[in-house]
Amino acid sequence: MENKKNLPSVKRPLRHANPRRSGAKITIRNVALPENKGFDEKLAWICSSCGFFETIDKGKTAAIIFKEIYLAGMIGQVLTSTTIAERIGMSRGSVINHLNNLKKAGLIEKGGKYYFARHKTMEGIITEVEDDMLHIFLRMKRVAKEIDNETDDVIRMK
Numbered sequence: 001m002e003n004k005k006n007l008p009s010v011k012r013p014l015r016h017a018n019p020r021r022s023g024a025k026i027t028i029r030n031v032a033l034p035e036n037k038g039f040d041e042k043l044a045w046i047c048s049s050c051g052f053f054e055t056i057d058k059g060k061t062a063a064i065i066f067k068e069i070y071l072a073g074m075i076g077q078v079l080t081s082t083t084i085a086e087r088i089g090m091s092r093g094s095v096i097n098h099l100n101n102l103k104k105a106g107l108i109e110k111g112g113k114y115y116f117a118r119h120k121t122m123e124g125i126i127t128e129v130e131d132d133m134l135h136i137f138l139r140m141k142r143v144a145k146e147i148d149n150e151t152d153d154v155i156r157m158k
Contacts, residue, residue: 026050026129026132026133027051028050028051029049043070046066046122050129052101052102052105061088062098065098066107070122073116073120078111078115079114080115103115106118
């Protein structure tokens, strides 16, 4: 296992991918917050609310991976898929699958071979995902208004 002190540090602000252009799939589920509200449970709840933990992810691997990336980011580090796989004892292929899903959900980003949380704080991550959703809804509302305005013309053509 790699020594944490040997992991690369963020020396300059990383360029963040724009999820609005990356085909992010934002899923929000209304999930009950568990009564036992420890750190891991809250983090798992965030992941579950973002659409993770299907029946196939019984071990809540997505939350474990997200936790590794989030905590590394809090101390200014970024992680590779290999490092994450070694830390949690999973195959690199399985880790990459979860990383891709976390990336699509807008919770993490990738720069080169490194993965990192989208923001340094959890509140910042959630705020950025919320901003993405609001942007999508604003575009949908604009198009919906155009449809409403064009409806009479479409009806007359029939």
